[in-house]
Amino acid sequence: MxxxxxxxxxxxxxxxxxxxxxxxxxxxxxxxxxxxxxxxxxxxHARDDARMDYTYGPNRAKAANTLVISDADTTYHGKDIRGRLVEPEGPRAPLAPGLSAYPAPGEMVVSPALKDLLGSGDGRLLRERLPYRITGTIGESGLIGSRELAYYAGATDLTPRIGGSRTARITRFGRLIASSNTMxxxxxxxxxxxxxxxxxxxxxxxxxxxxxxxxxxxxxxxxxxxxxxxxxxxxxxxxxxxxxxxxxxxxxxxxxxxxxxxxxxxxxxxxxxxxxxxxxxxxxxxxxxxxxxxxxxxxxxxxxxxxxxxxxxxxxxxxxxxxxxxxxxxxxxxxxxxxxxxxxxxxxxxxxxxxxxxxxxxxxxxxxxxxxxxxxxxxxxxxxxxxxxxxxxxxxxxxxxxxxxxxxxxxxxxxxxxxxxxxxxxxxxxxxxTKSTGRDTNRAQMQVNLSRGLDFVPSAGKFAATQGVRKATALGTTELGDQDWQHGPSTTALVTVGTCDSLREVARLTSCTDGDVFVAEGGDNDADMAKLVRPGRTLQVDTSNGRGYGTKIPWTVPGHLKQATAITGPNGTKDSSVLLTPAAVPERMSRQLNGAVYLSVDASVPDAAEHVRNTAAAIDPLADTIVWSATEQSxxxxxxxxxxxxxxxxxxxxxxxxxxxxxxxxxxxxxxxxxxxxxxxxxxxxxxxxxxxxxxxxxxxxxxxxxxxxxxxxxxxxxxxxxxxxxxxxxxxxxxxxxxxxxxxxxxxxxxxxxxxxxxxxxxxx
Incomplete structure (x- = not known):
């Protein structure tokens, strides 16, 4: 009823x-x-795992089933964009989820949301950063969300970049190791x-x-x-x-x-x-x-x-x-x-x-x-x-x-x-x-990490000429060991390379001309500096890139070492290190340097960060641009x-x-x-x-x-x-x-x- x-x-x-x-x-x-x-x-999570393309793992030889892939992620107006440069090396190269075929060099396939953004007035600066012709869209199986911004772009000559943290030769997509869900x-x-x-x-x-x-x-x-x-x-x-x-x-x-x-x-x-x-x-x-x-x-x-x-x-x-x-x-x-x-x-x-x-x-x-x-x-x-x-x-x-x-x-x-x-x-x-990053956001507000071996010194001038950039400091780093890096050195020392003006950001120098070599002491890690870096001693340049293999590149400590005092650098650390000006760096060592550019940015300039990212992409498509913050969260x-x-x-x-x-x-x-x-x-x-x-x-x-x-x-x-x-x-x-x-x-x-x-x-x- x-x-x-x-x-x-x-x-x-x-x-x-x-x-x-x-x-x-x-x-x-x-x-x-x-x-x-x-x-x-x-x-x-399953779709994210299925498209995983880890850029670390075993060193593989080129084969019919290999793909060279590079991480080219970027950010635009606060939104993350997942980017990959791909170079298939054979007919059986693994195909990424959501793709029917890889784009040719100079072309790209994009997510529907990224296609809409690039076609709108808001995407003007982003189009300068992604100068590829759109030939297709990524299917749903290759995206984790309907509004995700992502692209795959065809590229050439990625093989020399293998060994860095952003490029690898792979034979399959998918998570290599089961993820840990413990909290x-x-x-x-x-x-x-x-x-x-x-x-x-x-x-x-x-x-x-x-x-x-x-x-x-x-x-x-x-x-x-x-x-x-x-x-x-x-x-x-x-x-x-x-x-x-x-x-x-x-x-x-x-x-x-x-x-x-x-x-x-x-x-x-x-x-x-x-x-x-x-x-x-x-x-x-x-x-x-x-x-x-x-x-x-x-x-x-x-x-x-x-x-x-x-x-x-x-x-x-x-x-x-x-x-x-x-x-x-x-x-x-x-x-x-x-x-x-x-x-x-x-x-x-x-x-x-x-x-x-x-x-x-x-x-x-x-x-x-x-x-x-x-x-x-x-x-x-x-x-x-x-x-x-x-x-x-x-x-x-x-x-x-x-x-x-x-x-x-x-x-x-x-x-x-x-x-x-x-x-x-x-x-x-x-x-x-939440932990402190240690970065001094008053000295620099952005950092651009360039690919290993790239000549980073000229990049400072290009960044300095970018709209919204007040100052650019370019530094390259690697390490020296007392033994070759295949067997593992027992003692290591940091090497920092830069112009005299750049080196003054990390150490107090008395006088400096191109070709000088310094030993900066007084940092938080100088316990073995005096014992390791002695005039006439032969040390080994790090070529392992964290993988435990590489060629031997010896470097003899010159006799005309100058003394310097370490100070806190732009990245917030105070390191004792060997300081080299560009003319003092051997060619073989220069190919092992990891370059980074520290930028002071005028926040009042509209889209200053986007102009910096565009310059970075023009210098190095695989550059990693980071906006600094004083803290970071889990x-x-x-x-x-x-x-x-x-x-x-x-x-x-x-x-x-x-x-x-x-x-x-x-x-x-x-x-x-x-x-x-x-x-x-x-x-x-x-x-x-x-x-x-x-x-x-x-x-x-x-x-x-x-x-x-x-x-x-x-x-x-x-x-x-x-x-x-x-x-x-x-x-x-x-x-x-x-x-x-x-x-x-x-x-x-x-x-x-x-x-x-x-x-x-x-x-x-x-």
Missing amino acids: GIKFAFTGGREGHIRVLLTAVGVGLGVALLLLTTAIPNALSVR DPVLILLVLVVFVVLLAPVAVFIATAVRFGGERRDRRLAALRLVGSDTRMTRRIAAGEALAGSLVGLVFGTVFFLVGRQLAGSVEIMDVSVFPSYLNPSPALAALVAVAVPAAAVLVTLFALRRVVIEPLGVVRTTRPTRRRLWWRLLLPLGGLACLAPMIGQGRTNGDFNAYLVIGGVLLLLVGVTTLLPWVVEAVVARLGRGGLAWQLAVRRLQLSSGSAARMVNGIAVAVAGAVAMQMLFAGVAGDY AKFTSIRTGVSVGAVCVLMLIGASLLVSQLEQLRERRKLLSALVAVGTRRRTLSLSVLWQTAIPIALGLLLASAVGLTLGAVLLKMAGATIGVDWPSVLSMTGAGAGVVLAVTLLSLPPLLRLMRPDGLRTE
Whole structure:
């Protein structure tokens, strides 16, 4: 009967089912998206592994099944571009995933997103850096995301570059070594907390959506009591209505998910994109959602009716409700703290955190917000004093139905509480995953590493002439050993090559002319310098490039050594080394030098970094351009933080949509009241302000409670991780501000329907 009433209740019944279905559907769509995320990550990792082309490994001879490949990655306007130069050496050369054939020299195949960028006005500078003709696009199997920027360009004469860190001869694509997925316990704790914090608001939204139209439903149930239905039967009918709305919501959610799945291919969030085919929910998890949502709808409805006495002549809830009790509402957050308390101080040195206790404790604390908020709203609005007419209308409405107001705010309060705790935890442990690079960003802001053996000295002048560059310092480095590098030297010394001006960036020189040789002492590594570098001694130049093989290149220490004092160089290190000016470098040694150019850049020049990258690509297509920063973060920590940001954006979108549906439902419930007030002369401005106050007061109380619970949870999590408790106030304020901003946007969007409801014809009864 309840299911039948839901679909045959006329226009009102249809609207009620539609609102419930939309609210539940939005939650179901996000739950399905969540169940699809593990598969999406797995596919991304699998495709990334399948196209791996490691530039280290065994030294191979040219054959019919070999490919010479070079890493030519670059960055454009903050977006990474994956680039590869390829030179197949035989008909059976391994083909990269996503390609049907390799491009000829001077040509390239690109990802669809890169093709669009190069064809747009924003890609002008990038076209100068990639002077290849586009002959095709990379297939989906060769990309990890729909918006990834990538290309393969045909090249020649890559063989002499083999041996460096960016060029290799390979016979297959794919990961050589199984990747390690181990994470330290604190990172696992972060993942668990993120999982709970992002999903808890979704569950709250679904629970709120199935109670749409609750007051009208209860009045209909009173009519059923009048014709002979008993209390238990009435509640089962109400559960049937809720079940019908949730089942339609499952259908809506599936449709929303499929539509969002198709749109996902054209969206990029925090530099992360996916193909629609990635988003395939796990069948087991999807089945769990299909069962859990209707079951939750029935349970929530029965729970909501526990305090409602439905009699044949009306619903007793319309009288003054009894005061809510506080003691049992405190049990949930206290239970959550009890779950987390045994792990306080555990840190990363005492094994993994108990996943069940972490999930249970965080969930109980967040759900505690939903139980405490109705009590807080009721207690506060009961004591609110007099004010203007709009204020009085709003306060009286809240005093009569504080539970409905609190339900509307519950979801956003849970989301903000979880976000505040997450931000505190991330800020507290970020220092453990952030290390100083040691680079002096006041001396240089960019570094360009050139290919081994490239004549780097002239490149300094080309960079100095580049738009936006103030100063360019070119230095080359290698090492000397007391034995050949095949057997492994027992003592080594650093060699630095550069012009006199460049060498003064790493050492204090008395006088310098081209052809001079110095020994700079006083660095952090000069324990063996005096013993190793003696006039007349023959040393061996490093030709191994870290591979343990290479030719022998002897170098005899000249007798006219000059003394110098090491100072901190542009890269942040203070090294004792042998300093050579260009004229003092033998030709065979010059081919073993790793050149680097340190650049001071004028940040006020538009696209200065892009001009530098273009110059680097013109000098050396395999140049590695690095923008300096004072610190760098762990890749795993950064990826988790990025995942949180992507999830937070999705949850905020759900918050806004669900809150708007809830607001429209409440306005629909009050249509006759609003029409009656307008009919007796109440100004529309007054009613609009009263609706704003009815939203603002619960939201303010909800955000205050959420901040308090979030700060408490964040402090406990920091103690569990062994970190110092500290409040990241900018993050706390930004999260509460984001929550308030969502509510403000929803209120503004609900004003047009409100104005339409303020018409006297709303009093008409059919």
